[in-house]
Structures are given as structure tokens and as C-alpha cells.
Amino acid sequence: MKLKSLLIANAVLLGSFAVQAHAEDEAQLIKQGEYLSRLGDCMACHTVSGKGDYAGGLAIESNLGTIYSTNITPDKEHGIGNYSEQQFSDAVRKGVLPNGSRLYPAMPYPDYAKISDADMHALYVYFMKGVKPSSEQPPKTDLSFPFSQRWGMRFWNWAFTSDKPFQPIGGASEEVNRGAYIVESLGHCGSCHTPRGLGMNEKALDSGDDQFLAGGSLNNWDVPSLRGLPRWSEQEIVDYLQTGRNDKAAVGGEMKSVIEHSSSHMTDADLKAIASYLKFLGGNPALQAYDVKKQQATEAKLTAAKGLSEGERLYIDNCGACHFVTGKGAPGIFPELDQATIVNAKDPSGLIHTILAGAQQPSTEKAPSTLAMPGFAKRLDDDQVAKLATFIRQGWSNNAPAVTKDQVAEVRKTLK
Template structure:
């Protein structure tokens, strides 16, 4: 009898140990899935302030109309709680729901198609067991005909999407290939930074094409090329992704949300891998060459403050205190205007938007302070904003085209509507 009790105690102890190990393994898998959800930036589109996490409802403006993000909590009525892992994978990687409904590519499934099975498994575990269910019912997407006919996405997918898994870059280091995987799949950087074709499709999905990450236009905001980033060091790329700022620039537009919800949560190893991959790509269109003579002339005229044009006067009155007469700003605080991408963009919409609406840097773990630029829409009329933007685009080393009052009016109208 004594032997029986000893054996029973041992078996019970082993059972508790095995159960604890299983729970630890489950917790680790869910933790991995949470990190992968950060890599995929799921929260930026599916979470709204004041609403339960991942309960959807974000209004995504597109050329087709407004698309609302869905509830992806494990709620069984409003969310994805009844999805099997295969159905979850099909939704994420193929844009197909369990009932056959086709998603619009506002959900970046053409990029998510490259997510590995291992990462998909962890992601599923997190959304099913690490996210609180919510019965929140977001607005239904209701596009006009013919875009309301979701079955047509079957043909769009056939023509423009891909189901090919991630393919490592031949001859590249393990770090560069880790960066390639993150950028091409979970990071879905190409959904904004790769030019679009006639079908509103990404023209390329990997580094085999020079079109990949070569820049584009998103809702009137010119999106820069990420290929090579020759003006930035690898560390400056890491700083920008981790904090939303570096010694030359600060985030604006949609990128603020990306840093806030995704890249600022990445490990140093993954941030460096992304930076190494972007540097590896090369072939970035060059910004204006440094023109020390022109830059010095602009600085001298602003310093003297005599015989100023309207644009120069407006700059001194509204911008000079932070960006200075040099146009260099303050490293890590106020972004540089001389040779800045947003300043020299062919489409001045991003610069105009920033002047009118202002900008605010995100608060991140490595840079908790929130720095804000005020908007000047209430203070400057269209002609004044045009004069200011034209000066900035043509001062120092910048060589961009002039801005008209009509350009400003168009952006102002869009801001009022949205």
C-alpha cells in the first residue's frame, strides 16, 4: 500500500509538472503571437481609441470609397472566434473568409501571403487565447457598384496577387534575409511604398524588381522610396523606426501610426535587420545635391532679414524658431528641411498638409516625449501657405517646383472633409 501511495504521488507530481510545462509553452506561443501581431501592425487598423482592442471600426479611405476594418477579437458572433486555424490563415494570407467572402486589399493579404506557417500558428494562438473577445460591431463596408461586388476580387487576385512563399535573397546574410522577410511579409511596407498599377495593385512584392519600395502616392501624400536610403545611416533608420525621429527627420502622415503601433515595439535585432535590408536594396532616387553656396545664401538672407520675399518673411515668422535660418532644425527634435524628402517631393501635398494641420511625433518607449508642430490652417490663407511652401521647396539646396494657391486649396478642402 505504501508503495502504491508513493507511486501515485510521483505520478501526480509528474502530471502537475507536465501541465505547468504545457501552460508555459502555451504562454510562450501566445507571447510570440503578440509580438508577430506587432510586426504585422494589426492594431493600427483594427484598434480604435476608446474601443476594445482589435474590435475594428477604423475608416480607411481608398480610391474605391471608405472601407471599415473588422472585429478580429475571438468573439464568436462579431469576431473570429469560430475560425479554425486554416480559415484564419486563409483570411490573412489569401483574403478569403470562411463563407467565401473576398476581402479588399486594404487588408494587405498580398503581402501577408509570405508569412511563415510557424508565425501564422503563433498569431492564431494569440488572437484566440491572448485577446479579449468583444461584441463590438463596426460599420459595414458599403462601396458603390461595381466595387460592392466582392466576388470580382477573385479575378483581381488572379491577376495581381500571389501565393508564393517568402524566398530568401541569394547570397545575402542571415540578417539581411531576416529584414527581407519582415519587410516583404508582416511589415507589408510595399503596400504604401511600392508604386501601384492600373488595377491599384502593387507593382512588385520583392527585391527582384526595381519597382519594389520605389515610392508611390497615398491619398495625396507622396510616399518616398525606401531603396538604399543613401542619406541615412543604418543607425538613423533604426532610430526613425524605433522612436519616430532621427537626426534628420520625424514621422508624419500614416507613418506615425506605424511607428506607434508596430516598429517601436520591435527588438533591436529586427530593427537592424530591416535597416540592413533597406540599405542592401540600393537604387534610391537621389535628392538634390548639397549646394553649400545656395544654402549659405539662403541662411545669410534670412539672418539679415532685409528685402525678404513673402515666403521668406512667413518662414521667419512661423518656422524659423524651430527649423532655424539654416533649415537644419535640431537633431532628434525638429526635422531638417534642407534636402528633406517631403519638401522635395514632386507632389507637394504632404508638405502642404503638414503646414496646414501640423504634426505630432508618437510617444514611444525609447522616446516618450511627444513633440508637436502646430498647424497654420487658421492663421495663413491659401496664398500665404503657397508662398511659404514655395520658399521652403526652393530655399537652401532644395530645387522643387513652386506651389500654387490652388494646390493648397485642394489639400485644405480634403482636410475639412476628413
């Protein structure tokens, strides 16, 4: 009798240990999945201010029309609570929903296709057990014909996506390959920084093609190449991704939400891996030869403040206090204008938008202060903004085409 009782007690004890171990494993998976969701920047697209996390409803402007992000909480009626793990994986990596309908590639499944099985499992556990369910019903995406015919995405996927898993780069270090995995899969950096073809497809999906991360266009903004980043050191890349600023630049446009919701939450090791990978890519020559004499001539003229053009006068009156006569700004505070990518972009829309609407850096753990640049839309008319932008694009060592007031007027129409 005593032996039987002892066996029962041992069985109960072993069972409790097994339950505890399972709970600990699940808690670790939830934690891992939460971090992976940050790598994938899921929060930025599936969360609207004032609504629950991942409840969807963000309006994403595209060339096809407005696409609304979906509720990806584990709510069984309005979210993904009824998804099996395979169905979850198919939606994330293939853009196919359980009912067979197709997602638009505003959901970057062409990049997410490279997410490993282990990471996909952790993401599934997190979204099913670590996210609070929300009954929020986002607006439905309703594009005009023929884009409303989602079945056509089957052929788009056949032509422009790949189910090939992530391929490590032969001969590269473990750190570089970790960076490659993040950038090419969860980070989906190519969805903005890789040029797109006639089918609005990314022209390359990995580092095996020189077009990968070679720059593109997003909502009329030139998106810079990330290949090599010759003007930035690895630490400056880490600083930018971690805080939204470094000694040369400050975040603007769509990258602000990436910093705020994704890269500022990454570990130092992963940020260093990303920086190592981008430097490893190379293939991106410097913006232009630095013209010291031209830079010094601009600085001297602004300092003397004599015989100024209207663009130069507008700069002194509106920009000089922060960016200075040198165009160098203040390291880590006010970004450089001399040789800045946004300044020298082929399409000046990004620079024009920043002058009109201003910009604000995100508050992050490593840089909690929020620095803001005021917008000048009410202070300057289209002709003045054009002259100011033209001076900035042609002053110091910059050498970009002039800006017209018609270009400014077009950008002004887009301001909310």
C-alpha cells in the same frame, strides 16, 4: 498495493508536469504572437480610440470608398472566435473568409502571404487566447457598384497576388534576410512604399523587382522610396523607426501610427535587421547634388532679413524659430527642411497638409516626449501658404516646383 499506489502517484505527477509544460508552451506562443501582431501592425487598423483592442471600426479611406476594419477579437458572434486555424490563415494570407467571401486588399494579405507557418500558428494562438473578446459590431463596408461585388476579388487575386512563400536572398547575411522577411511579410512596407498599377495592385512584392519599395502615393501624399535611403545611416533608420525622429527627419502622415503601434515595439535586433535590408537594396540615388552655394545664399539672405520675398518673410515669421535660417532644424527635435523628402516631393500635398494642420510626433518608450508643430490653417490664407511652401521647396539646396494657391485650397478641403 504499494506498487500500484506508487505508479498512480507517478502518473499523476507526470500528468501535472505535462499540463504545466503545455501551459508554459502556450504562454510563450501567446507572447510570441503578441510581438508578431506588433510586427504586422494589426493594432493600428483594427483598434479605434475608446474601443477595445482589435474590436475594429477604423474607417480606411481608399480610392474605392471607405472600408471599415473588422472585429478580430475571439468573440464568437462579432469576431473571429469560431475560426479554425486554417480559416484564420486563409483570411490573413489569402483574404478569404470562412464563408467564402473575399476581403479587400486594404487588408494587406498580398504581403501577409509570406508569413511563415510557425509565425501564423503563434498569431492564431495569441488572437484566440491572448486577446480579450469584444462584442463590438463595427460598421459594415458598403462600397458602390461594381466594387461592392466582392466575388470579383477572386480574379484580382489571381492576377496580382502570389502564394509563393518568403524566399531568402541568396548570398545575403542572416541579418539582411531577417529584415527582408519582416519588411516583405508582416511589415507589409510595400503596401505603401511600392508604386501601384492600374488595378491598384502593388507592382512588386519582393526585392527581386527594382520597383519594390521604390515609392508611391497614398491619399495624395508622395510616399518616399526606401531603397538604400542614401541620406540616412543604418542607425538613423533605427532611430526613426524606434522613436519617430532622427537627426534629419520627424514622422508625419500615416507613418505616425506605424511608429506608435508597430515599429517602436520592435526589438533592437529586428530594427537593425530592417535597416540592414533597406541599405542592402540600394538602387536609390541621393535626392540631388547638395548645392552649398545655394544653401549659403539662402541662409545669408534670411540672416540679413533685407529685401525678402513674401515667402521668405512668412518663413522667418512662422518657421524660423524652429527650423532656423539654415533650414537644418535641431537634430532629433525639429526636422531638416533642406533636402527633406516631403519638401522635394513631386506632389506637394504632404508639405501643404503639414503647414495647414501641423504635426505631432508619437510618444514612444525610447522617446517619451511628444513634440508638436502647430498648424497654420487659421493664420495663413491659401495664397500665403502657397508662397511659403514655394520658398521652402526652392530655398537652400531644394529644387522643387512652385506651389499654387489652388493646390493649397484642395488640401484645405481635406482637413477635418
